[in-house]
Amino acid sequence: AQSVTQLGSHVSVSEGALVLLRCNYSSSVPPYLFWYVQYPNQGLQLLLKYTSAATLVKGINGFEAEFKKSETSFHLTKPSAHMSDAAEYFCAVSDGRYGQNFVFGPGTRLSVLP
Amino acid sequence: ETGVTQSPTHLIKTRGQQVTLRCSSQSGHNTVSWYQQALGQGPQFIFQYYREEENGRGNFPPRFSGLQFPNYSSELNVNALELDDSALYLCASSSGQGVNGYTFGSGTRLTVV
Numbered sequence: 001a002q003s004v005t006q007l008g009s010h011v012s013v014s015e016g017a018l019v020l021l022r023c024n025y026s027s028s029v030p031p032y033l034f035w036y037v038q039y040p041n042q043g044l045q046l047l048l049k050y051t052s053a054a055t056l057v058k059g060i061n062g063f064e065a066e067f068k069k070s071e072t073s074f075h076l077t078k079p080s081a082h083m084s085d086a087a088e089y090f091c092a093v094s095d096g097r098y099g100q101n102f103v104f105g106p107g108t109r110l111s112v113l114p
Numbered sequence: 115e116t117g118v119t120q121s122p123t124h125l126i127k128t129r130g131q132q133v134t135l136r137c138s139s140q141s142g143h144n145t146v147s148w149y150q151q152a153l154g155q156g157p158q159f160i161f162q163y164y165r166e167e168e169n170g171r172g173n174f175p176p177r178f179s180g181l182q183f184p185n186y187s188s189e190l191n192v193n194a195l196e197l198d199d200s201a202l203y204l205c206a207s208s209s210g211q212g213v214n215g216y217t218f219g220s221g222t223r224l225t226v227v
Contacts, residue, residue, distance in 0.1 A: 034215045043204055043218040090156055104156035
């Protein structure tokens with residue numbers, strides 16, 4: 001069974017500072033990993049995904065994430081935060097199948113301070 | 115291509131009532147999943163349909179049921195509503211196995227009073 005932990009339910013950064021959102025996963029098989037963003041009162045939008053190709057994955061809006069098997073991590077980063085990045089971010093893991101095997105973490109709320 | 119659309123966007127129901135939520139999948143997607151997202155939490159998997167058959171279910175009671183239609187649109191039905199059913203209900207569609215991830219709709223905010 002898969003599981004995801006996200007360290008820090010709330011992260012605050014200043015505009016222009018580095019964004020680092022942490023995700024650690026547990027999976028009995030090689031995982032597929034995803035980051036989603038959710039703006040207030042909206043659904044989830046896919047930021048990026050790791051599907052066993054390059055370990056450094058680039059996504060939309062300048063975000064990227066690196067898959068580190070030895071650390072079972074898939075942390076999300078952005079070099080310079082923008083006010084529009086303020087949102088809830090969810091890490092998810094899949095074993096390549098559907099449904100209950102696609103599991104979300106509890107989320108990290110990112111605040112960007114002027 | 116159109117995305118995933120859900121209706122209604124908001125609704126309020128009374129405890130004990132029944133509710134039906136609707137979802138139109140993204141064009142070309144034949145798999146639809148429903149998630150419940152309580153306030154301040156990550157989405158929790160309810161169930162999934164593939165080609166009109168339920169092929170996966172999370173830890174939700176039988177009063178949560180669904181349908182998928184030949185055009186791949188879907189419904190989520192909840193009977194005997196409870197206060198704890200108040201949440202954002204998200205529909206998501208996919209064209210392949212979990213490798214592709216899901217495309218999500220904007221959700222239906224259900225409030226049970």
